[in-house]
Amino acid sequence: xxxxxxxxxxxxxxxxxxxxxxxxxxxxxxxxxxxxxxxxxxxxxxxxxxxxxxxxxxxxxxxxxxxxxxxxxxxxxxxxxxxxxxxxxxxxxxxxxxxxxxxxxxxxxxxxxxxxxxxxxxxxxxxxxxxxxxxxxxxxxxxxxxxxxxxxxxxxxxxxxxxxxxxxxxxxxxxxxxxxxxxxxxxxxxxxxxxxxxxxxxxxxx
Numbered sequence: 001x002x003x004x005x006x007x008x009x010x011x012x013x014x015x016x017x018x019x020x021x022x023x024x025x026x027x028x029x030x031x032x033x034x035x036x037x038x039x040x041x042x043x044x045x046x047x048x049x050x051x052x053x054x055x056x057x058x059x060x061x062x063x064x065x066x067x068x069x070x071x072x073x074x075x076x077x078x079x080x081x082x083x084x085x086x087x088x089x090x091x092x093x094x095x096x097x098x099x100x101x102x103x104x105x106x107x108x109x110x111x112x113x114x115x116x117x118x119x120x121x122x123x124x125x126x127x128x129x130x131x132x133x134x135x136x137x138x139x140x141x142x143x144x145x146x147x148x149x150x151x152x153x154x155x156x157x158x159x160x161x162x163x164x165x166x167x168x169x170x171x172x173x174x175x176x177x178x179x180x181x182x183x184x185x186x187x188x189x190x191x192x193x194x195x196x197x198x199x200x201x202x203x204x205x206x
Contacts, residue, residue: 003037004036012037015033020064020066026056028056029055031055034068035051037086037089039051041089043099044165052068052070053068053071055068055084056069066083069081099160104144107183116131121194123194128198129196134193135192136192150186151182155177155179158178159173
């Protein structure tokens with residue numbers, strides 16, 4: 001079984017889509033299936049025993065966005081309606097390290113963009129404008145692997161302890177702590193390379 005009575009992920013997705021497609025935009029509705037799915041498989045809700053009581057869908061350029069109503073308080077404020085992606089719950093739920101890796105990417109993005117701005121021509125073909133910045137020595141994957149090998153599970157828990165999914169901000173690395181300090185140390189040994197899209201695609205294939 002994939003989850004509950006569903007033998008496959010496709011069967012679960014089909015059942016949820018059929019239900020949501022039948023709903024009118026802006027109208028509240030209840031769904032035991034969605035409430036169970038999010039409370040049991042969402043990476044934040046499952047850990048904190050949080051369950052949305054009802055839902056509504058709102059139109060956006062990607063068809064719709066689903067909101068769940070969370071009848072709880074966080075830091076003196078009532079949460080109420082909050083975006084709740086059921087698709088992420090059908091996929092393998094991310095763990096803390098997955099979220100930290102994404103935060104690492106966001107942390108260095110301004111530096112990568114500044115390097116691209118200072119290097120307007122592709123460093124491989126030397127003709128096309130640069131559009132991407134690639135880690136040529138110590139790939140980003142190698143950087144994150146070295147960081148993970150150098151820290152403990154306790155360090156990861158410390159890194160995540162103050163983050164709240166109900167905040168409007170994406171998770172960001174704290175300004176101090178073993179994870180942040182080790183990431184900065186290891187990343188200093190990486191070498192960026194500004195590439196055009198074509199040359200960057202070649203590095204991906206290789």
